[in-house]
Amino acid sequence: MKDEIANLKRSHILEVAGxxxxxxxxxxxxxxxxxxxxxxxxxxxxxxxxxxxxxxxEFINAEMERIFRELQEELATISEPIEKLRAMARxxxxxxxxxxxxxxxxxxxxxxxxxxxxxxxxCPMEHIYILIASVLEELNQTVPLKNNDFxxxxxxxxxxxxxxxxxxATDERYEFRDKADEVVDFFxxxxxx
Amino acid sequence: MKDEIANLKRSHILEVAGxxxxxxxxxxxxxxxxxxxxxxxxxxxxxxxxxxxxxxxEFINAEMERIFRELQEELATISEPIEKLRAMARxxxxxxxxxxxxxxxxxxxxxxxxxxxxxxxxCPMEHIYILIASVLEELNQTVPLKNNDFxxxxxxxxxxxxxxxxxxATDERYEFRDKADEVVDFFxxxxxx
Amino acid sequence: MKDEIANLKRSHILEVAGxxxxxxxxxxxxxxxxxxxxxxxxxxxxxxxxxxxxxxxEFINAEMERIFRELQEELATISEPIEKLRAMARxxxxxxxxxxxxxxxxxxxxxxxxxxxxxxxxCPMEHIYILIASVLEELNQTVPLKNNDFxxxxxxxxxxxxxxxxxxATDERYEFRDKADEVVDFFxxxxxx
Amino acid sequence: MKDEIANLKRSHILEVAGxxxxxxxxxxxxxxxxxxxxxxxxxxxxxxxxxxxxxxxEFINAEMERIFRELQEELATISEPIEKLRAMARxxxxxxxxxxxxxxxxxxxxxxxxxxxxxxxxCPMEHIYILIASVLEELNQTVPLKNNDFxxxxxxxxxxxxxxxxxxATDERYEFRDKADEVVDFFxxxxxx
DNA sequence: TATGAATGAGGGTTCATTCAT
DNA sequence: AATGAATGAACCCTCATTCAT
Numbered sequence: 001m002k003d004e005i006a007n008l009k010r011s012h013i014l015e016v017a018g019x020x021x022x023x024x025x026x027x028x029x030x031x032x033x034x035x036x037x038x039x040x041x042x043x044x045x046x047x048x049x050x051x052x053x054x055x056x057x058e059f060i061n062a063e064m065e066r067i068f069r070e071l072q073e074e075l076a077t078i079s080e081p082i083e084k085l086r087a088m089a090r091x092x093x094x095x096x097x098x099x100x101x102x103x104x105x106x107x108x109x110x111x112x113x114x115x116x117x118x119x120x121x122x123c124p125m126e127h128i129y130i131l132i133a134s135v136l137e138e139l140n141q142t143v144p145l146k147n148n149d150f151x152x153x154x155x156x157x158x159x160x161x162x163x164x165x166x167x168x169a170t171d172e173r174y175e176f177r178d179k180a181d182e183v184v185d186f187f188x189x190x191x192x193x
Numbered sequence: 194m195k196d197e198i199a200n201l202k203r204s205h206i207l208e209v210a211g212x213x214x215x216x217x218x219x220x221x222x223x224x225x226x227x228x229x230x231x232x233x234x235x236x237x238x239x240x241x242x243x244x245x246x247x248x249x250x251e252f253i254n255a256e257m258e259r260i261f262r263e264l265q266e267e268l269a270t271i272s273e274p275i276e277k278l279r280a281m282a283r284x285x286x287x288x289x290x291x292x293x294x295x296x297x298x299x300x301x302x303x304x305x306x307x308x309x310x311x312x313x314x315x316c317p318m319e320h321i322y323i324l325i326a327s328v329l330e331e332l333n334q335t336v337p338l339k340n341n342d343f344x345x346x347x348x349x350x351x352x353x354x355x356x357x358x359x360x361x362a363t364d365e366r367y368e369f370r371d372k373a374d375e376v377v378d379f380f381x382x383x384x385x386x
Numbered sequence: 387m388k389d390e391i392a393n394l395k396r397s398h399i400l401e402v403a404g405x406x407x408x409x410x411x412x413x414x415x416x417x418x419x420x421x422x423x424x425x426x427x428x429x430x431x432x433x434x435x436x437x438x439x440x441x442x443x444e445f446i447n448a449e450m451e452r453i454f455r456e457l458q459e460e461l462a463t464i465s466e467p468i469e470k471l472r473a474m475a476r477x478x479x480x481x482x483x484x485x486x487x488x489x490x491x492x493x494x495x496x497x498x499x500x501x502x503x504x505x506x507x508x509c510p511m512e513h514i515y516i517l518i519a520s521v522l523e524e525l526n527q528t529v530p531l532k533n534n535d536f537x538x539x540x541x542x543x544x545x546x547x548x549x550x551x552x553x554x555a556t557d558e559r560y561e562f563r564d565k566a567d568e569v570v571d572f573f574x575x576x577x578x579x
Numbered sequence: 580m581k582d583e584i585a586n587l588k589r590s591h592i593l594e595v596a597g598x599x600x601x602x603x604x605x606x607x608x609x610x611x612x613x614x615x616x617x618x619x620x621x622x623x624x625x626x627x628x629x630x631x632x633x634x635x636x637e638f639i640n641a642e643m644e645r646i647f648r649e650l651q652e653e654l655a656t657i658s659e660p661i662e663k664l665r666a667m668a669r670x671x672x673x674x675x676x677x678x679x680x681x682x683x684x685x686x687x688x689x690x691x692x693x694x695x696x697x698x699x700x701x702c703p704m705e706h707i708y709i710l711i712a713s714v715l716e717e718l719n720q721t722v723p724l725k726n727n728d729f730x731x732x733x734x735x736x737x738x739x740x741x742x743x744x745x746x747x748a749t750d751e752r753y754e755f756r757d758k759a760d761e762v763v764d765f766f767x768x769x770x771x772x
Numbered sequence: 773t774a775t776g777a778a779t780g781a782g783g784g785t786t787c788a789t790t791c792a793t
Numbered sequence: 794a795a796t797g798a799a800t801g802a803a804c805c806c807t808c809a810t811t812c813a814t
Contacts, residue, residue, distance in 0.1 A: 027220035041775040155356040163352030167345055190383030234800045413606035427779045538746055545742030549734040576769030620796040
């Protein structure tokens with residue numbers, strides 16, 4: 001019971017912290033601001049997390065875990081591998097636009113986010129890359145692929161998505177939300193034999 | 194004469210600053226540390242640059258300008274558009290490995306670098322995207338492309354390269370220096386009709 | 387209880403700060419010096435006051451408020467308006483000599499003090515001018531005054547006092563403490579019809 | 580010849596410096612800004628004046644000397660002592676309004692000016708007080724005065740003027756330029772037997 | 773266990789002053 | 794004599810972290 005409350009509090013802090021890190025950037029984020037918004041004391045945060053860096057790293061891990069689970073659930077309802085890729089691309093674009101109503105500004109203030117996830121300690125995105133790789137392996141059964149380094153292909157898939165996001169971050173008039181299929185088509189043509 | 198010395202000093206500061214920003218990240222970089230390593234006073238740095246942000250922004254701009262010029266020169270010696278793309282990919286990978294002997298650690302401490310350039314004020318990478326786009330337009334003459342948004346394709350090209358770099362940043366055993374051709378092949382297959 | 391301690395600390399800082407501002411002048415006063423003398427940390431000061439200017443402004447306000455209250459209390463015990471003016475002049479002179487044991491040096495290092503109070507944001511001396519004006523209005527009942535701009539007359543009253551203080555600040559041999567009555571006589575003759 | 584040029588340069592610097600000290604306040608005035616506006620080098624300023632404080636002190640002295648001379652000249656054309664006082668009050672008010680087109684703001688940013696002059700090292704206003712005192716002595720021949728401390732009366736005269744200036748500095752709607760006669764009337768009534 | 777006041781090292785920036793040219 | 798680039802001490806303010814209550 002007590003543990004449950006503690007866990008709830010922990011996730012709540014993590015969520016608020018995530019919002020701050022994402023919108024403000026790591027350095028500009030203040031522990032005191034997180035505490036105030038999460039309506040806990042600074043001491044409580046330090047009770048749950050070693051320090052600022054630990055809080056950040058836990059946030060990234062939790063975020064990735066969550067996305068991974070959501071993705072996994074959604075993919076379970078789809079049978080066609082190509083459709084799975086489309087769903088993933090769509091989810092990524094959705095996430096980027098929903099995450100903050102001003103992702104463009106966010107990327108300008110804190111351009112680290114896109115890459116951050118992949119290189120943060122312990123590579124918390126690993127799970128997701130493996131998930132993408134497994135879809136590609138599946139795809140390989142029906143559509144033979146040129147390159148069997150599925151993990152690298154997964155990186156390429158993600159990177160292509162970033163290309164659209166970056167374009168959009170630079171060019172105000174650009175509409176990228178409906179480009180998910182374009183990403184997948186481009187990608188498929190790039191990998192199939 | 195005096196101007197020349199001033200310019201040399203300026204470039205020297207910019208170079209040292211660049212090393213610091215790249216290796217330590219923007220926030221963790223200290224003006225005083227740059228001053229000490231560049232063997233000038235703090236005041237001298239503030240004589241050349243408005244403030245820390247101005248110094249950073251000039252560093253990014255100068256870097257991009259330099260890369261752009263080098264790229265342009267190299268491309269002038271190549272006639273085949275596909276070979277041009279290969280040269281570009283090779284240059285990018287070379288740059289990333291040469292830039293610091295520990296780019297992996299750099300990306301961990303400062304994951305912003307890869308994206309930063311594209312979204313920094315005034316988009317200093319614009320020139321390079323336009324250069325890539327012009328090569329793609331050229332390519333379109335001989336190899337008809339599916340998508341005529343050459344700028345977006347340029348973003349995709351760069352993004353794909355990032356995919357390999359990120360992979361390499363995460364996986365110690367990965368050798369990406371010789372993957373330049375793979376990037377181009379993947380890319381060409383993705384864009385050609 | 388906690389609030390009480392905080393208030394005590396606050397007043398203590400204010401008092402130390404006041405001593406510094408008065409003796410050293412605004413610009414030359416260092417927050418770190420106030421912190422050291424008040425035996426609190428710099429951060430604590432910034433916890434109580436927005437910034438240096440805020441601290442200064444609060445000091446002036448508090449000082450004026452205190453003087454105002456003291457003055458009001460004393461005037462309540464006096465019935466004759468002229469006697470009230472005398473009391474005020476005496477109080478001012480007392481204040482100037484008691485405030486620091488070296489007001490002369492203070493005025494040399496920081497000549498702003500005399501005027502500062504009247505022009506600082508929100509004119510914290512306003513209360514006092516109104517108090518003086520009310521005494522003059524009262525006086526007007528028995529001794530008809532030439533000029534009915536009581537506020538201006540209040541300024542004149544204060545200014546005349548300053549004349550004696552300045553004289554004393556310049557001339558070492560000058561004894562001004564017993565000139566309070568002279569100020570009032572001069573003033574009365576200047577205003578009565 | 581060379582000396583003449585040097586003297587001209589010196590006065591020019593002094594004039595520019597004066598404008599800066601008056602409008603910006605001592606601390607906020609930058610030597611570099613004076614140098615730029617005076618179109619001389621920083622080094623030149625340091626060739627003429629010991630340091631910032633020396634420059635300031637010379638400015639005050641020169642200013643007082645100038646005002647003194649102007650006043651003396653004007654008074655020479657007037658025979659009636661009371662008219663002389665009126666001329667002085669008028670001159671003071673004129674000076675305060677002409678000096679900067681925004682004396683109110685100046686007093687807020689740098690409230691020291693009014694008092695500064697009288698207490699600055701070597702009391703550079705002394706001459707002026709003596710001049711006023713001599714007029715009062717003259718006045719004493721025809722209008723017997725209560726108090727024979729003419730110097731103190733001179734301080735009072737100046738202080739009364741300050742009262743109007745301070746009033747005006749605090750109250751936007753106040754028009755003080757035409758109050759010169761009021762000051763003198765008030766003063767005369769205050770001093771005459 | 774939770775709180776949040778207190779700490780103080782540290783960083784960006786300014787600017788009077790110097791001195792080589 | 795004049796210049797103004799260079800110096801670097803000094804100052805305001807921030808904020809991660811601690812710890813007494």
